[in-house]
Amino acid sequence: MQNCVYEFGDSIYINLTNACSNSCDFCIRNFKEGVGGSELWLERDPSAAEVEDELGRYDLSRYDGAVFCGFGEPTCAFDVLLEVAGWLKERGVKTRVNTNGQANLINGITDAAARMAPVIDSVSVSLNASTAEKYDAMCHSVYGEEGYRAMLDFVEDCVHEGIDTTVSVVDLIGEKEVEACGRIAERLGANYRVRPAIGEDSDY
Numbered sequence: 001m002q003n004c005v006y007e008f009g010d011s012i013y014i015n016l017t018n019a020c021s022n023s024c025d026f027c028i029r030n031f032k033e034g035v036g037g038s039e040l041w042l043e044r045d046p047s048a049a050e051v052e053d054e055l056g057r058y059d060l061s062r063y064d065g066a067v068f069c070g071f072g073e074p075t076c077a078f079d080v081l082l083e084v085a086g087w088l089k090e091r092g093v094k095t096r097v098n099t100n101g102q103a104n105l106i107n108g109i110t111d112a113a114a115r116m117a118p119v120i121d122s123v124s125v126s127l128n129a130s131t132a133e134k135y136d137a138m139c140h141s142v143y144g145e146e147g148y149r150a151m152l153d154f155v156e157d158c159v160h161e162g163i164d165t166t167v168s169v170v171d172l173i174g175e176k177e178v179e180a181c182g183r184i185a186e187r188l189g190a191n192y193r194v195r196p197a198i199g200e201d202s203d204y
Ligand code: SF4
Pocket: 020, 021, 022, 023, 024, 026, 027, 028, 029, 070, 071, 072, 073, 099, 100, 126, 139
């Protein structure tokens, strides 16, 4: 069975897809095959039933929560994400999504945050840069600089929907950029986190 579910730290992690709308310079996929001893490249995207079947093999009460994370962008498998998150909520499991924030563009919708709110407790959105130009130079979104603006809108929507929302940057961007991004996080009403670009707690 491919690694769509794995343990990492105190949480259970769910890997839904290899697909991503970005191609970030710092993406761990450029350097490693997986995280914490789990190889994460998928042969194909799993169905919701397959993920739930795999989750059923774990004692979910042992974990702090479930995290939808890489190797790819979880909202590239948006319907599966929502279905599995609902399945977890029915079992009292806290849910988090680590995302590039481009769900609306990826899925051709405008209400991704509203659809997530009933089943997702928290989101961690990769802010990465203080301007669209800097973001695109680093993350190379298929949507160009629009990817950055859509990400900011998504963060605002998540805050508005009452989802516990954190934006993050990697620690490679320099002190001034870290400060500028912190001001953006404050303006958006989101929590702020500076994360290691590559490492066991980089969340990928
Ligand atoms: S958004 Fe995440 S998964 Fe996608 S390329 Fe960037 S770091 Fe990798």
